[in-house]
Amino acid sequence: MNSQKLILAVAVAGVALLVLEYLRRTFAGILIRKFDLSESVEVQFLSSFLINFVLCVMLPAVIYSALYPILPFTSLRSGFFIALFVFGVGQLPLTIRTYNQFRLPSAFVAFELFWNLLTLLVTLGTITYLYHY
Numbered sequence: 001m002n003s004q005k006l007i008l009a010v011a012v013a014g015v016a017l018l019v020l021e022y023l024r025r026t027f028a029g030i031l032i033r034k035f036d037l038s039e040s041v042e043v044q045f046l047s048s049f050l051i052n053f054v055l056c057v058m059l060p061a062v063i064y065s066a067l068y069p070i071l072p073f074t075s076l077r078s079g080f081f082i083a084l085f086v087f088g089v090g091q092l093p094l095t096i097r098t099y100n101q102f103r104l105p106s107a108f109v110a111f112e113l114f115w116n117l118l119t120l121l122v123t124l125g126t127i128t129y130l131y132h133y
Contacts, residue, residue, distance in 0.1 A: 005131055006065045013057045013126040020122060021049045024115050028108075035105045056123045060086075068131055079128030083120035091116045 028043040060082070064071075071078065092113070099109040 002065065002068075006061055009061045009065075009127045009130045010057055012130060013061065013123045014053055016122050016126055017052055017057055017119065018049065020115075020119050021045060021052065024048075024119075027115075028111065031108050031111055035108060037105070037108065052119060052123075056119055057127070060124055061127050064127055064131065075132040076125050076129045079125040080121060082128070083117070083124040086124075087117050087120050091120075 022045070025043050025045050025048075032038055032043065064082075073081075095109060095113050095116070098104070099106075
């Protein structure tokens, strides 16, 4: 395990995640005002960032760092493949269940799905890109 690449990957992906979380909070606020959901939906920044930092940056970076020497594929495409797999298996079913359970507006759920996919693609793509070069 190369600790310098691991620290660099976590730092760069963390900065990218910070920018994405700020943008997500801004656009989600616009959607909340548009659909008048201010009583039922609250968009948090710090807790969402910390959870995504641990689950979308640190954990994948450590796992990728440990498995990097034995993986049959590397580079940016491998990060996109891993991100699509995690999204399809992990986040998509949970979001659909939450949508059906709480009856949120479809536009808000579609926004959250899009943003979760974008977050995974950017963070995992960054991690695998930095390990490749």
